[in-house]
Amino acid sequence: xxxxxxxxxxxxxxxxxxxxxxxxxxxxxxxxxxxxxxxxxxxxxxxxxxxxxxxxxxxxxxxxxxxxxxxxxxxxxxxxxxxxxxxxxxxxxxxxxxxxxxxxxxxxxxxxxxxxxxxxxxxxxxxxxxxxxxxxxxxxxxxxxxxxxxxxxxxxxxxxxxxxxxxxxxxxxxxxxxxxxxxxxxxxxxxxxxxxxxxxxxxxxxxxxxxxxxxxxxxxxxxxxxxxxxxxxxxxxxxxxxxxxxxxxxxxxxxxxxxxxxxxxxxxxxxxxxxxxxxxxxxxxxxxxxxxxxxxxxx
Numbered sequence: 001x002x003x004x005x006x007x008x009x010x011x012x013x014x015x016x017x018x019x020x021x022x023x024x025x026x027x028x029x030x031x032x033x034x035x036x037x038x039x040x041x042x043x044x045x046x047x048x049x050x051x052x053x054x055x056x057x058x059x060x061x062x063x064x065x066x067x068x069x070x071x072x073x074x075x076x077x078x079x080x081x082x083x084x085x086x087x088x089x090x091x092x093x094x095x096x097x098x099x100x101x102x103x104x105x106x107x108x109x110x111x112x113x114x115x116x117x118x119x120x121x122x123x124x125x126x127x128x129x130x131x132x133x134x135x136x137x138x139x140x141x142x143x144x145x146x147x148x149x150x151x152x153x154x155x156x157x158x159x160x161x162x163x164x165x166x167x168x169x170x171x172x173x174x175x176x177x178x179x180x181x182x183x184x185x186x187x188x189x190x191x192x193x194x195x196x197x198x199x200x201x202x203x204x205x206x207x208x209x210x211x212x213x214x215x216x217x218x219x220x221x222x223x224x225x226x227x228x229x230x231x232x233x234x235x236x237x238x239x240x241x242x243x244x245x246x247x248x249x250x251x252x253x254x255x256x257x258x259x260x261x262x263x264x265x266x267x268x269x270x271x272x273x274x275x276x277x278x279x280x281x282x283x284x285x286x287x288x289x290x291x292x293x294x295x296x297x298x299x
Contacts, residue, residue: 006047011073013040014052018062018070094123094280099130099144103223104267107243108295109145116287123280131195131221136272143281144270147195156276158269158285160292165199165238167256168248172233180236180256182207189235190217191226199238203261227253242295267292 016026017037027034045052052066062070100109105127113125130144133152150157167185174180180188182204190200192215200214217235220226226237227244231252238261239253247253269288275281 006044007040010040010044010047011077013037014044015070015073015077017041017053017060018066019074021059021061023060096123096125096280096284097140097142098125098127098284099134099139099141099146100127101131101146101267102129103243104145104147105129106224107245112291115291116284119287120280120283123283125284142275142278143272143284145267146270147265147267149265150268150270152270155270155272158271158289160267160269160288161242161296162263162266163240164260164262165196165203165240166258166260167203167236168227168239168241168244168253169230169236169256170233171251171254173230173236174254174256179258182209182257182259185236185257186211186214190214191229191235191237192217192219193223193226193238194219194221196238199261202263203238203259206261207259 013026013030013032013036016029017023020026020029023034023037023041026032027037030037041052048069050065050069051063052069053060054063109127116123116125128141130141130146133144133146133148134141136144136154145160146152147163150159167180169180169188173188186204186209190213193199197215200211204211204214218229220229223239223243226239227247229235230237230239231247236256241248241255244253248255269285271281271285
């Protein structure tokens with residue numbers, strides 16, 4: 001069945017004319033005549049059976065339908081351009097599109113990625129933030145690093161490391177004390193992690209405490225946000241130390257209590273079953289699992 005799609009030339013002409021609200025300026029931008037732009041817009045309106053511009057002696061103005069359509073067309077043309085540039089830039093290389101939980105990607109993976117590039121210069125790894133599982137079939141991702149229980153349909157999982165978060169805060173909040181006990185922490189503002197809603201409850205339970213307000217407090221989606229809030233004296237946060245090594249080394253954050261929250265969940269590399277035989281993914285998988293194992297031995 002033939003797709004119900006206008007010509008690309010008509011769409012490009014319309015997007016330029018809509019952006020400038022001028023056929024003349026659109027013609028100048030696209031190195032066409034004004035008459036050519038008028039014909040492309042007219043053919044598009046005929047195709048859609050919708051008036052996109054109101055014409056007058058003073059010029060043209062988008063209709064409501066034209067304004068709405070122009071925004072959608074601009075978004076789609078931008079996406080096509082990005083995809084085209086991406087393909088042009090990938091000639092002669094093997095590319096891995098990796099979805100990764102943000103703070104893990106920036107604080108742990110990126111500082112080590114140069115080693116992979118040195119060992120496998122023929123492979124390019126692109127990183128995109130994703131905090132929750134998704135359907136690989138609906139995306140361009142080749143693999144994902146996420147925190148969970150490895151229950152992800154249609155994938156092969158490789159455990160990297162646990163999380164083991166600890167209560168951290170700013171030195172100012174700690175005051176003259178070396179550490180705070182669980183009861184003292186319970187009196188402070190508790191910073192919550194959106195994707196770990198029961199973290200504080202689980203931590204207090206391990207300390208044999210039942211704190212009614214253990215799920216109250218401002219919520220942040222990323223550990224990097226939690227770290228910033230804690231550094232600005234906004235409260236105590238449960239953060240894995242390996243994600244804030246620099247902040248701890250520079251004393252911008254301190255361990256408020258050395259008791260860690262253990263969990264059966266962990267960071268996993270997830271590869272869709274249809275791509276497990278990819279040579280590039282195999283190389284990345286082997287390198288990543290080795291890096292995670294080395295780090296676990298150093299802890």
